[in-house]
Amino acid sequence: MAVLLFFVAHWYLSLFTQTFFQHRYAAHRMFTMSPLMERVFFVLTYLAQGSSFMSPRAYALLHRMHHAYSDTAQDPHSPHHSTNAFVMMWKTRTTYQDCIKGTSVAAQRFAGDYPEWISLEDFAHSAYSRLAWGLVYVLFYINFATAWWQYLLLPIHLMMGAVHGAIVNWAGHKYGYQNFDNHDKSRNSLVFDFLTGGELFQNNHHKLPSRVNFGVKKWEVDPSYPIIWTLDRLGIIQLKTPKSAVEGVAA
Ligand SMILES: [Zn+2]
Numbered sequence: 278m279a280v281l282l283f284f285v286a287h288w289y290l291s292l293f294t295q296t297f298f299q300h301r302y303a304a305h306r307m308f309t310m311s312p313l314m315e316r317v318f319f320v321l322t323y324l325a326q327g328s329s330f331m332s333p334r335a336y337a338l339l340h341r342m343h344h345a346y347s348d349t350a351q352d353p354h355s356p357h358h359s360t361n362a363f364v365m366m367w368k369t370r371t372t373y374q375d376c377i378k379g380t381s382v383a384a385q386r387f388a389g390d391y392p393e394w395i396s397l398e399d400f401a402h403s404a405y406s407r408l409a410w411g412l413v414y415v416l417f418y419i420n421f422a423t424a425w426w427q428y429l430l431l432p433i434h435l436m437m438g439a440v441h442g443a444i445v446n447w448a449g450h451k452y453g454y455q456n457f458d459n460h461d462k463s464r465n466s467l468v469f470d471f472l473t474g475g476e477l478f479q480n481n482h483h484k485l486p487s488r489v490n491f492g493v494k495k496w497e498v499d500p501s502y503p504i505i506w507t508l509d510r511l512g513i514i515q516l517k518t519p520k521s522a523v524e525g526v527a528a
């Protein structure tokens with residue numbers, strides 16, 4: 278039971294920090310926050326993502342390329358230009374590494390306007406940090422696992438960010454329905470995205486990339502949006518003007 282609770286908590290905390298901090302804040306600038314809150318969320322994102330932490334800067338570069346080149350040969354992760362999800366994720370990893378090292382020429386036009394904390398990012402990317410998190414996950418399982426099959430979940434903890442990315446990037450451009458013609462293959466895969474915190478509304482999001490609520494139709498539920506709305510009401514973050522943040526700006 279403890280192992281399953283740990284798995285569910287890690288899944289959703291890692292997911293929320295990714296969609297909230299790296300995607301909606303770093304890549305799209307849908308809201309602002311004070312420098313202090315930015316540091317707080319940087320640390321929370323590192324703690325939640327652990328061994329699969331992604332630099333918000335490199336994420337933003339990679340993701341802005343995805344929006345600009347969606348489902349073309351220059352898209353860093355289109356399922357329509359990869360033979361399977363593993364090939365697509367390896368390509369994503371290579372582009373991400375190039376963004377980290379600053380060697381991606383294609384990413385240069387998307388540079389700037391994202392949060393950075395070089396020392397934390399360097400530490401989080403180090404083998405020391407990744408191995409330490411791996412050890413934390415393994416020790417938790419050794420202490421609390423009650424059946425052998427629970428250990429099958431362990432590799433997912435180690436690659437949590439990549440697993441979420443594979444689901445969203447593959448399914449979100451391949452399976453589901455379309456509300457808009459975005460001249461790409463983006464899809465809305467679920468009407469209540471309980472699996473990836475709203476990220477599977479790719480068709481809506483490519484049409485309205487500044488809209489903080491990824492659900493557009495009345496019956497589409499983006500579970501991260503009420504949390505972000507609450508953070509705004511509490512004064513922890515500041516959503517941008519209703520026009521750009523809530524109504525969205527067409528791509
Ligand atoms: Zn997409």
Ligand SMILES: [Zn+2]
Nearest residue numbers: 305340482486
């Ligand atoms: Zn996006």
